[in-house]
Amino acid sequence: MNKQFILFLFLILSTFSFGQIIKYDTLRETQYAALPYYSYGKGLGLTSPDSIFQLNIRFRMQNRATFYEDEFGDESIDAQIRRLRLRFDGYVGNPKFMYSIQLSFAPEDVGELEDGGNINIIRDAVVVYKPNEHWDFSFGQTKLPGNRQRLNSSGGLQLTDRTINNAKFNIDRDFGLQIHNTNEFEDKLSYNFRGSISMGEGRNWTDNNDTGLALTGKAELYPFGSFKKTGAYFEGDLMRETKPKLMLSAAYSQNNQAKRERGQLGKELFASRTMRSVFGDLIFKYDGWAFMSAFMTRMADDPVTVNPEDANDIRYVFVGKGVDFQGSYLFKNNFEVIGRYSNQWVDDEIRNFEPNTQQFSLGLTKYIWEHAFKLQAEATYETHDYFLDENTNNWYVRFQVEIGI
Known part of the structure; x- marks a missing residue:
């Protein structure tokens, strides 16, 4: 029992x-x-169980300290968050329909808020349709297909900032439609074409009162095949190319009835001007060695504009040209030495207001986790040649930490 x-x-x-x-x-x-499903690659990724959407989250931060000395012996120390970016990208409904959003929060990224102006937190906000591996169509605000260093992320730079020519001549971000045709292969001739129609006034601009548009076209050639892991879009040979790789590119942009001093950048002109820009780039990488060269120019008829209420108040299109040369070697311990030379000439129409400039830079970078986590030291010497033979010489030394996911 x-x-x-x-x-x-x-x-x-x-x-x-x-x-x-x-x-x-x-x-x-x-x-x-x-x-959702989680993944950790470039950033933090989330994918819905039914795969109808994907979200990738990334951030990066640049903290720097700089010691300056100018021609007159005045010294200063500047320490700041140079860049603080938050990025979201992925797709909705179908991997062919992608999006990219990038926000900036550092003071120099956002800039001063002017009366009646728009705050510059939004850097990118673009929708992309990619029907296959060769074509993509985008609509929204993002970088225009101009000079290569501008297309590279600031997080992918070898030195702490881009060149003086990029600062004056690049065509930056704009709102519009872009079409990209990509034909990249590992070990044979590759080529890409980029084109855009955009508003021409730069990011976060809403005061449009004419029909002037900016038209931009670009062609890229890879004679020996594409770089490893999109290596044409970051500086330095971090992938240690086992075969020589070369990229040649040329771009042309015409900004009709532009309202700002540098097209998509600068203060508002007193009268609109049509600007024409030309860019040429070369990138070479092999076995830790890297070399880059760039040519940039901006042209405009009658570049000087005058305030109709005050003849002494003028604003002008920054017209001129410049060249950059940059070389580096990456050691096996992931230390890299970099040298750069830039020369910039302004056109005669604005020679009274702007100097010709030369810049020499020497840098040392330690890559801890490729470009995502690195330590950078840089020394730069700059000379300004003014029209009245009043030359000035300035220099700075800088230390910067870059970290992101």
Whole structure:
């Protein structure tokens, strides 16, 4: 009798326990099915269980300290968050329909808020349709297909900032439509074409009162095939190309009835001007060695504009040209030495207001996790040749930490 009772009790408890396991497993599977999938690659990725959307989150930060000395011996120390960016990208509904959003929060990224002006937190906000591996169509605000260093992320630079020519001649970000045709292969001739139609006034501009648009076209050639891991879009040969790789590119942009001093950048002119820009780039990488060269120019008829209410108040299109040369070698311990030379000439129409400039830079970078986590030291010497032979010489030394995901 006791044995039968014990056996009966054992069966009851076993059945109850088995039922609990089934219910727990079923509940757990139901909960997991409602959660997104996580991945850690370039940033933090989330994908819905039914794969109808994907979100990738990234951030990066540049903290720097700089010691300056100018021609007159005045010294200063500047320490700041140079860049603080937050980026979201992914797709919705179908991987062919992608989006990219980038926000900036550092003071120099946002700039001063002027009366009636728009705050510059939004850097990128663009929707992309990519029907296949060769074509993509984008609509929104993002970088125009201009000079290569501007297209590279500031997080992918070898030195702490871009060149003086990029600062004056690049065509930056704009709102519009872009079409890209990509034909990249590992070990044979590759080529890309980029084109855009945009508003021409730069990011976050809403005061449009004419029909002037900016038209931009670009062609890229890779004679020996594409670089490893999109290496044409970051500086330095971090991938240590086992075969020589070369990229040649040329771009042309015409900004009709532009309202700002540098097209998409600068103060507002007193009268609109049509600007024409030309860019040429070369990138070479092989076995830790890297070399880059760039040519940039901006042209405009009658570049000087005058305030109709004050003849002494003028604003002008920054017209001129410049060249950059940059070389580097990456050691096996991931230390890299970099040298750069830039020369900038302004056109005669604005020679009274702007100097010709030369800049020499020497840098040392330690890559801890490629470009995502690195330590950078840089020394730069700059000369300004003014029209009245008043030359000035300035220099600075800088230390910067870059980190991001």
